[in-house]
Amino acid sequence: MKFQFPAIVLLLLFSCRNEDKFAKLDESTPLPQNLPISLVDQIAMCNRVDGPVVGIGAVKSEQYMRYELLSKFNEEKLIELTKHKSPVVKVYAFDALFQKNSSKIISIFDDHIADTTGFQELAGCIGMNKPVNFYFLQKVEPLLTSNQKAEYIRKVSSYYSKERWEMLLQGF
Numbered sequence: 001m002k003f004q005f006p007a008i009v010l011l012l013l014f015s016c017r018n019e020d021k022f023a024k025l026d027e028s029t030p031l032p033q034n035l036p037i038s039l040v041d042q043i044a045m046c047n048r049v050d051g052p053v054v055g056i057g058a059v060k061s062e063q064y065m066r067y068e069l070l071s072k073f074n075e076e077k078l079i080e081l082t083k084h085k086s087p088v089v090k091v092y093a094f095d096a097l098f099q100k101n102s103s104k105i106i107s108i109f110d111d112h113i114a115d116t117t118g119f120q121e122l123a124g125c126i127g128m129n130k131p132v133n134f135y136f137l138q139k140v141e142p143l144l145t146s147n148q149k150a151e152y153i154r155k156v157s158s159y160y161s162k163e164r165w166e167m168l169l170q171g172f
Contacts, residue, residue, distance in 0.1 A: 044086035051123040071096035087119040
């Protein structure tokens, strides 16, 4: 019993230190399986926007299932998530707001008009690199008048070279 008590005290002392145990982790470091990771962090870690079905088998991916859960968040939380550092979280939050017919969708797009941060999108078997502002433009296009559409296209396209803009329009 004498040996167990000091061992338990030492264990408690060292396990309760106020140190960020994960500060030194990088992408190659495997995470422990039992580590609770928030839904938003899981989406960010996957770092890809998946459509409803992906791959040769046209299956629903785990990432899309995470999006389905995220889309149940309230409007206030989703708006907050459009400011997240991860472009994938921003895009999924914006998409969820769009699906909810949020009245804030255009103002959020305006806030991200200069956001050229790229992300991977997987739709079916097709993978693409897209910038956030271009994705948002594609989403809101049906809501815009022809004059608004022309103005937003002018604004978003101004952040890209002519060649890059043409590639985006062609889906590359």
